[in-house]
Amino acid sequence: MKMKLSGLMIFAALLLGGCGKQTAAQRDALENAKPGYQVVKSYCSQCHSLPFGDQHPAAAWPYVVSRMEGHMQSAHKLVPNPSEREAIIAYFQSN
Numbered sequence: 691m692k693m694k695l696s697g698l699m700i701f702a703a704l705l706l707g708g709c710g711k712q713t714a715a716q717r718d719a720l721e722n723a724k725p726g727y728q729v730v731k732s733y734c735s736q737c738h739s740l741p742f743g744d745q746h747p748a749a750a751w752p753y754v755v756s757r758m759e760g761h762m763q764s765a766h767k768l769v770p771n772p773s774e775r776e777a778i779i780a781y782f783q784s785n
């Protein structure tokens with residue numbers, strides 16, 4: 691089920707290629723109620739579009755998020771606090 695859903699979203703992204711807004715809206719509709727998604731949206735869309743959880747194995751997400759925190763600090767963007775950081779990692783690991 692999890693795999694099917696993300697496969698579907700990637701398909702939708704490819705299908706709509708170039709129409710980022712609509713893709714983001716569709717993703718929103720699917721993800722809004724999931725734990726962590728609101729936190730992910732507020733921090734991880736400050737610079738680029740939201741990545742998908744299946745872009746990395748679960749074990750790699752803490753490293754990716756730490757690297758992003760470095761980017762956030764150098765770019766003077768909002769940086770998640772420790773509990774928000776946990777929520778972000780948990781979201782990507784389970785979606």
Ligand code: HEC
Pocket residue numbers: 733734735736737738741745754755757758761762763765767778
């Ligand atoms: C301050 C701007 C900024 C913010 C905010 C930001 N990123 Fe990034 N992101 C970057 C830059 C710059 C790159 C390309 C360089 C790199 O990969 O480190 C990137 C690349 C990525 C990539 C592709 C590279 C890879 O390792 O797969 C992923 C995935 C990613 N970001 C996830 C996130 C997540 C998750 C968040 C929220 C926690 C986030 N980003 C927030 C700047 C940002």
